[in-house]
Amino acid sequence: xxxxxxxxxxxxxGPTKAEADFRICNTTPSRVGIAxxxxxxxxxxTEGWWxxxxxxxxxxxxxxxxxxxxxxxxxxxxxxxxxxxxxxMCTQDQMFTIRGIDRCEDxxxxxxxxxxxxxxxxxxxxxxLTDPAIEASAAR
Numbered sequence: 001x002x003x004x005x006x007x008x009x010x011x012x013x014g015p016t017k018a019e020a021d022f023r024i025c026n027t028t029p030s031r032v033g034i035a036x037x038x039x040x041x042x043x044x045x046t047e048g049w050w051x052x053x054x055x056x057x058x059x060x061x062x063x064x065x066x067x068x069x070x071x072x073x074x075x076x077x078x079x080x081x082x083x084x085x086x087x088x089m090c091t092q093d094q095m096f097t098i099r100g101i102d103r104c105e106d107x108x109x110x111x112x113x114x115x116x117x118x119x120x121x122x123x124x125x126x127x128x129l130t131d132p133a134i135e136a137s138a139a140r
Contacts, residue, residue, distance in 0.1 A: 020064040020124040024050070025057040028131045030078035036060050037071035037089040037101070037114050044101045046089045046114075048073075057126070064123040071114035074129060083129060085115030 026032050035048030038061070052058045073091065074083040090104035091112040104111040119125040 021059045022061040022065055022070060022119075022124070023057055023059050023126040024052060024072070024074075025126060025128045026052040027055060027128055028076070029054050030076045032129060033075045033077060034058070034060065035073045035091050035112070035114070037073075037087070038067055039069075040066055043099060044089070045097060045099055046071075046091060046101070047097045048091055049095055051077075054078075065119055065125060068119055068121045070117045070119060070125070072117060072127065073112050073114045083115060084113040087114045087116055088112065089114050 022036070024034055031054060032052050033048070034050040034052055035046060037044065037046040039045075047060075050058050050060060071085070071087050071089060072083065073085075073089075076082065088104075088111050089101045090098045090107070090109035092098070092109050098109060100107075117125070117127060
C-alpha cells in the first residue's frame with residue numbers, strides 16, 4: 001500500500017565544520033526511516049535503513065563526500081507520510097545495500113522515488129528534515 005506523500009520542507013544546513021560526513025538531522029516530532037542513494041566508483045548504490053529518532057541527527061556516510069549529488073528517501077514512522085522525489089532507485093523493507101538502480105522490481109526490490117541533494121561539491125553536508133506545519137505555528 002502506498003503511503004501518501006507529506007509536504008515537508010527541507011532545510012539544507014550545507015557544509016559543516018565538523019568531520020567530513022553526510023549527515024541528516026530530524027527536527028520533526030516523529031521517528032523517521034532514511035535511505036540514501038549515490039554514485040561511486042562502482043556505480044549506483046542505495047542503502048537503508050537508518051532509524052532517526054525525533055530531534056536527533058545521524059551520520060549516513062562517513063568521510064569526505066565522493067560525489068556532488070546524493071539522493072534521499074525518508075518515511076515518517078509515527079504520523080505517516082514521506083519525503084520523496086522523482087529519482088527512482090531500489091529499496092527493500094529490511095536493511096539493505098543494493099547495487100544498481102535499474103529493473104528494481106525484476107530483481108525483487110521496490111522502485112522508490114528519492115529526492116536530489118546538491119552538495120555543491122563540498123566535502124561534508126548535513127540535511128535537516130523539518131515539518132512546515134510546526135514551523136508555521138511557531139511563526140505566529
